[in-house]
Amino acid sequence: MFPELNNLLNTTPDTEEQGKLTLLCDAKTDGSFLVHHFLSFYLKANCKVCFVALVQSFSHYNIVGQKLGVSLTAARERGQLTFLEALKSSVDIFFQTPVEPPQPLQFLREASAADLRPLYAFVREALKPGDGGEVTRKPPVLLVDDLSVLLSLGVGAVAVLDFIHYCRATVCAELKGSMVALVHDSGDEDEENDLLLSGLSHQSHLILRAEGLATGFCKDVHGQLRILWRRPSQPTALRDRSLTYQYKIQDKTVSFFAKGLSPAVL
Amino acid sequence: MLESLLALGGLVLLRDSVEWEGRNLLKALIKKSTLRGEQVHVLGCEVSEEEFREGFNSDINNRVVYHDLFRDPLNWSNTGEAFPGGPLGALRAMCRMTDPRPITIALDSLSWLLLHFPCSTVCQTLHTLHHQGSCCGDGSSVNVLGLLHEELHGPGPLGALSNLAQIEVTLGGTVGKASAHILYRKPRHRPTHQTQWFSILPDFSLDLQEGPPLKSQPHPDSHTLPVDPTTHLTFNLRLSKKERETRDSLTLPFQFSSEKQQALLRSEPMQASSHILYEPDVYDDLDPEDPDDDLDV
Numbered sequence: 302m303f304p305e306l307n308n309l310l311n312t313t314p315d316t317e318e319q320g321k322l323t324l325l326c327d328a329k330t331d332g333s334f335l336v337h338h339f340l341s342f343y344l345k346a347n348c349k350v351c352f353v354a355l356v357q358s359f360s361h362y363n364i365v366g367q368k369l370g371v372s373l374t375a376a377r378e379r380g381q382l383t384f385l386e387a388l389k390s391s392v393d394i395f396f397q398t399p400v401e402p403p404q405p406l407q408f409l410r411e412a413s414a415a416d417l418r419p420l421y422a423f424v425r426e427a428l429k430p431g432d433g434g435e436v437t438r439k440p441p442v443l444l445v446d447d448l449s450v451l452l453s454l455g456v457g458a459v460a461v462l463d464f465i466h467y468c469r470a471t472v473c474a475e476l477k478g479s480m481v482a483l484v485h486d487s488g489d490e491d492e493e494n495d496l497l498l499s500g501l502s503h504q505s506h507l508i509l510r511a512e513g514l515a516t517g518f519c520k521d522v523h524g525q526l527r528i529l530w531r532r533p534s535q536p537t538a539l540r541d542r543s544l545t546y547q548y549k550i551q552d553k554t555v556s557f558f559a560k561g562l563s564p565a566v567l
Numbered sequence: 568m569l570e571s572l573l574a575l576g577g578l579v580l581l582r583d584s585v586e587w588e589g590r591n592l593l594k595a596l597i598k599k600s601t602l603r604g605e606q607v608h609v610l611g612c613e614v615s616e617e618e619f620r621e622g623f624n625s626d627i628n629n630r631v632v633y634h635d636l637f638r639d640p641l642n643w644s645n646t647g648e649a650f651p652g653g654p655l656g657a658l659r660a661m662c663r664m665t666d667p668r669p670i671t672i673a674l675d676s677l678s679w680l681l682l683h684f685p686c687s688t689v690c691q692t693l694h695t696l697h698h699q700g701s702c703c704g705d706g707s708s709v710n711v712l713g714l715l716h717e718e719l720h721g722p723g724p725l726g727a728l729s730n731l732a733q734i735e736v737t738l739g740g741t742v743g744k745a746s747a748h749i750l751y752r753k754p755r756h757r758p759t760h761q762t763q764w765f766s767i768l769p770d771f772s773l774d775l776q777e778g779p780p781l782k783s784q785p786h787p788d789s790h791t792l793p794v795d796p797t798t799h800l801t802f803n804l805r806l807s808k809k810e811r812e813t814r815d816s817l818t819l820p821f822q823f824s825s826e827k828q829q830a831l832l833r834s835e836p837m838q839a840s841s842h843i844l845y846e847p848d849v850y851d852d853l854d855p856e857d858p859d860d861d862l863d864v
Binding site: 320462470508531532 | 588615639640716719
């Protein structure tokens with residue numbers, strides 16, 4: 302986790318809010334550093350984590366996690382982390398006969414518009430309160446990287462929204478846990494993606510949007526992060542709902558600074 | 568007009584966006600409705616009952632009936648607990664309610680219904696809902712409050728719902744201040760527009776306000792500049808009389824006037840006062856032939 306981002310979001314591993322959906326989105330840049338932040342953040346907070354990894358392999362997240370001070374291998378072995386490695390599991394879906402109950406990625410085989418019930422069932426099973434153990438005292442967390450890939454795999458935007466809806470009902474409302482999901486913003490090119498992004502934005506409590514700089518690539522400033530707090534518990538909390546910072550990604554951390562105040566240009 | 572929305576009756580559309588969300592205003596209007604003694608039925612598809620009831624005191628909560636279609640709207644759990652027919656079935660059941668008391672129906676949200684059911688079905692159900700009150704014969708009115716997320720729908724469904732609605736409230740605002748643009752369609756009258764600035768207090772009461780402070784209002788239409796840019800210039804913008812005369816009497820270098828003609832004619836027999844001295848160096852290639860010889864002009 303990145304301590305500077307924790308400061309901006311006003312959170313620490315001990316005091317994270319419960320029952321919240323955090324939406325990560327990136328436009329013209331790579332926002333996966335936010336996924337790594339939240340993965341290491343919740344593992345350090347000793348929460349039970351279910352990670353649906355649709356774009357990268359386990360070893361990729363493990364290597365980055367080690368730089369941030371967490372070991373995914375150890376977390377998986379002690380039962381704190383349930384990792385769905387879609388890149389590996391998808392091969393099994395195609396080359397094995399379908400079994401009952403349906404596999405989480407069963408939608409890959411279906412020709413018509415599918416729903417994500419088996420994936421939801423997998424998440425529900427992974428995060429249901431277990432039989433004791435210190436990890437179950439903290440609220441569970443679901444991370445998804447990323448949802449735009451599901452659209453590319455033939456799932457409709459409404460089906461993905463339904464999947465997130467059910468996950469919210471179970472993870473956030475019933476189990477008082479948190480959810481983090483990444484969606485790419487393709488601009489105005491993809492209507493289904495826009496529908497997914499808008500629909501998720503309306504369901505989210507916190508939106509972190511990583512954008513490339515409007516002026517292009519820069520060696521010292523890699524992008525801009527916009528933070529939007531929504532659905533505050535107090536309706537009067539309208540002030541300071543939106544903040545914008547610029548950032549630079551380094552080997553083991555990300556540094557944030559106010560717009561135009563990069564240390565490289567001061 | 569914002570406070571009297573419910574008295575006007577009919578379908579009230581609350582259009583919100585990601586930046587300006589409308590659920591707090593929906594809850595504030597529900598509170599107003601309960602204070603008038605009405606019972607409120609909420610079709611809850613987007614948030615849990617606990618989250619929706621947060622902030623309401625017990626009086627309000629007693630008058631709010633929350634139809635929970637958030638936990639299992641599509642019957643994925645197959646436990647039989649889900650409402651038969653899903654959210655649309657629940658909405659149709661509301662059409663058949665024969666409660667003689669005035670009721671308000673709050674739809675949270677219409678967007679959820681539009682994403683899962685055809686627009687025509689939703690519009691027909693809303694039409695039935697609105698008219699069932701007037702058809703009951705006992706004069707009870709049914710107010711319908713529908714929360715709609717603008718970005719999720721195309722112009723077709725938005726237009727269809729606009730036509731059905733008696734009142735449309737579009738949420739917006741500037742930094743820190745929320746506004747509601749109200750469009751009221753009275754039957755047989757021209758539609759009226761009003762913009763109302765408001766804020767919602769912690770107990771979900773509506774606090775109507777005047778516009779935001781002037782300095783934070785974005786006014787692109789003012790052409791009068793606050794500072795006169797003609798002060799402290801390093802050059803003259805105007806000419807004095809003498810300068811104007813001098814300028815007018817100036818002869819331009821390439822203007823061929825009669826004086827210039829005479830000067831040229833006089834100077835011809837005389838030698839030019841300037842000479843051009845040219846020393847060709849080693850690399851110059853002086854060709855005595857005329858390069859234009861082969862032209863036929």
